[in-house]
Amino acid sequence: MSSATANGYPADLLALVEDYLEGLDFGVDHRAVRLVEAMRYSLLAGGKRIRPVLTLATARGRGADPVSVLPTAAALELIHTYSLIHDDLPAIDDDTLRRGRPTCHVAFGEDVAILAGDGLFAEAFNLVLRRQPGGCAAVTAALAEIAAATGVQGMVGGQYMDVAGEADADDDLRVLHALKTGRLIQAAVVCGALLSGAEDVEPYRAFAAELGLLFQIVDDILDETGAEDELGKSVGKDRALDKVTYVSRFGMEEAMRLSDESEARARELLGRLPGDTADLAAVTGFIHDRRR
Numbered sequence: 001m002s003s004a005t006a007n008g009y010p011a012d013l014l015a016l017v018e019d020y021l022e023g024l025d026f027g028v029d030h031r032a033v034r035l036v037e038a039m040r041y042s043l044l045a046g047g048k049r050i051r052p053v054l055t056l057a058t059a060r061g062r063g064a065d066p067v068s069v070l071p072t073a074a075a076l077e078l079i080h081t082y083s084l085i086h087d088d089l090p091a092i093d094d095d096t097l098r099r100g101r102p103t104c105h106v107a108f109g110e111d112v113a114i115l116a117g118d119g120l121f122a123e124a125f126n127l128v129l130r131r132q133p134g135g136c137a138a139v140t141a142a143l144a145e146i147a148a149a150t151g152v153q154g155m156v157g158g159q160y161m162d163v164a165g166e167a168d169a170d171d172d173l174r175v176l177h178a179l180k181t182g183r184l185i186q187a188a189v190v191c192g193a194l195l196s197g198a199e200d201v202e203p204y205r206a207f208a209a210e211l212g213l214l215f216q217i218v219d220d221i222l223d224e225t226g227a228e229d230e231l232g233k234s235v236g237k238d239r240a241l242d243k244v245t246y247v248s249r250f251g252m253e254e255a256m257r258l259s260d261e262s263e264a265r266a267r268e269l270l271g272r273l274p275g276d277t278a279d280l281a282a283v284t285g286f287i288h289d290r291r292r
Helices: 011-022 030-043 050-061 066-087 104-108 110-131 136-150 155-164 170-195 202-225 246-250 252-270 278-289
Strands: none
Touching: 011 050, 011 066, 030 066, 030 104, 030 110, 050 066, 050 170, 050 202, 050 278, 066 110, 066 136, 066 155, 066 170, 104 110, 110 136, 136 155, 136 170, 155 170, 170 202, 170 246, 202 246, 202 252, 202 278, 246 252, 252 278
């Protein structure tokens, strides 16, 4: 049974992730202490850990022990954190606030921040390769999923489209966000399915793709309506940088309607998955309701 809390989030899965991340040892050499400090500064800054929680929730829904997929779940959070560090750099979004405190480059300098992101990305693959239990085929498939989700056909490609302003049409906007945001969310769910023995991951991929779209629409809404002290990051940045978002393209009212439609589609796709999907349903509701 799910142990989702009354506020709509699986608190026990979040606790598993936090404990695991806190216990990670990056092999501190005294000459690299400040680098590791910067990596941990950003990694342990809190948040809902949506990507690793999705991996654990998928595995548990299929009857697996969520602890069994913790290395891969944590790896996804390392990758997400690396992407935030690099996104916040002056050359990209030039943000000074992340998760309620100064961004990594503000706290440690741009040079250390770049290396901290690089380090987290490398350590993510190290985690899966060295610590993820399971058959070679399943672990290799999970690694391939992560690699694809983070490359040119995934997160990095989407980020390029964002900084280059390559979103002239509505379809472009959807593709941009499917790559930049949705692809890693998709990988989180698919990896949970792969590592818990799923033979057909396409239903999981379809659900997660829609969940990624929902996440981005809501994120665009919150960039206009959220409070900085609640979100822990700067608001109004997309408008200030003249970025195309669901709000700038469609208006606030339509963006909110699109988020409702996306949640409904995600729940319909969730209903096609086997096992106990209560945890995944709780995360879906949480992502949608962040805008309220």
